[in-house]
Amino acid sequence: MAERVESPPSPQRAPASTRRWVIFGLVLIPVAAFVALMAWGIATPNNVRTNSAVNNEPGVVKAVADEAPDFSLEPLGDGAPIVLSDLRGKVVLVDFWSSWCPPCRAEAADLASVYKEYEGQPVEFIGVAMWDNEGDAIQHLERYGVTYLNGVDPRGAVALDYGVRGIPEKYFVNQQGIIVRTFTGPMSPELLRTTLNEILSGS
Numbered sequence: 001m002a003e004r005v006e007s008p009p010s011p012q013r014a015p016a017s018t019r020r021w022v023i024f025g026l027v028l029i030p031v032a033a034f035v036a037l038m039a040w041g042i043a044t045p046n047n048v049r050t051n052s053a054v055n056n057e058p059g060v061v062k063a064v065a066d067e068a069p070d071f072s073l074e075p076l077g078d079g080a081p082i083v084l085s086d087l088r089g090k091v092v093l094v095d096f097w098s099s100w101c102p103p104c105r106a107e108a109a110d111l112a113s114v115y116k117e118y119e120g121q122p123v124e125f126i127g128v129a130m131w132d133n134e135g136d137a138i139q140h141l142e143r144y145g146v147t148y149l150n151g152v153d154p155r156g157a158v159a160l161d162y163g164v165r166g167i168p169e170k171y172f173v174n175q176q177g178i179i180v181r182t183f184t185g186p187m188s189p190e191l192l193r194t195t196l197n198e199i200l201s202g203s
Contacts, residue, residue, distance in 0.1 A: 053131070055166040056103055059184035061195055068094075068173040069161040073128065073151025076137050082126060082151045085177065090122040091199045092173040093192075096153075096164050098132040099140035103186040104168045108144035110189045114196075115148045122175065123196060128153050130167065174199050 073082040084092065095111065097104040115125050127150035129137040134152055141150055153159055162171055165184075172181035172195060181195055 053166045054101055054103065055168060055185040057185050058187060061191065062182045064179055064182055066179045068092075068171070068177050068179045069158075071158045071161065073126075073153060073158065076127075076129060076134060076141060076150045076152055082149050084126065084173070087124050087126075088177055089175050090124045091175060091196060093123075093125045093196070094128060094162070094171040094173060095125065096128045096130055096159055096162070096167050096169045098130055098167055099136040100132065101167050105140070105144075107168065107186040108140065108146060111187075111192070112144055112146045112148070114189050114192050115146075117193070118196065121200070123200070125149065126151070128158055130154075130156060130159050130164075172196075172199055 068084060070083070070085045072084075075082055084094070097108075099105070111125065115123075125148035127141075127146065127148065129150060130153045132152070137150070137152060140146070162169075168184075168186060170181075170183040170187060171179050172183075174180045180199055183191075183195070
C-alpha cells in the first residue's frame with residue numbers, strides 16, 4: 001500500500017485588522033520621526049543642534065503644484081500677525097531658517113538685497129524662524145538688514161504642514177496660492193531672481 005503524503009498546510013493570511021495596523025504603522029513612522037526631530041530641535045541648545053537638520057549644500061529648483069497651506073505667524077518684533085492668504089495676488093517666497101544655521105546666515109544679506117530689487121512688484125518674502133529664540137532671530141534680521149516679513153514658528157506647526165526636512169528650505173507660492181517651486185539649501189541671488197521672474201511671467 002502506497003504511503004500517503006500529506007500536503008503542507010497553505011499559509012494563512014494575516015487578519016484584515018492586523019494588515020490595517022501594519023499599513024497604519026508604515027504611514028505613521030515618517031510622521032512621528034519628523035515630529036520627534038522638531039521637538040528635539042526646539043529643546044536642544046543652539047550649540048548642539050547647529051550640525052543637524054541643516055541643508056548645507058544647494059539643491060535644485062523643483063517644480064510642483066500643491067496648494068500652499070495657509071498660516072498665521074506672530075511677527076518677529078512689532079506688527080500685525082503675518083497671514084499668507086492676505087498676500088494672495090503676489091508671488092510669495094516662504095523661507096524656513098534659523099539664526100544659528102550657517103547657510104542661513106551666509107545667504108541672509110543676498111535675500112535681503114534681492115527683496116529690495118523687487119520693490120513695487122507683486123512679490124513678497126516671508127521668513128519663518130524655527131528652532132530658534134526670538135532674541136537671536138531679531139538680532140539676525142538687524143545684522144543682515146532684513147526688511148521683509150518674518151515670523152516665528154515655535155512649535156513647528158507651519159514647518160510640519162509644509163513638510164520641511166531641514167533649513168534653509170524655500171517654497172515659492174504663485175499669485176493663486178499654489179506652491180510652484182521648492183528649493184533646499186542656500187540659494188544664489190541669480191537663481192532666486194530667475195525663479196521669481198519665471199513665476200511672475202507665469203512660466
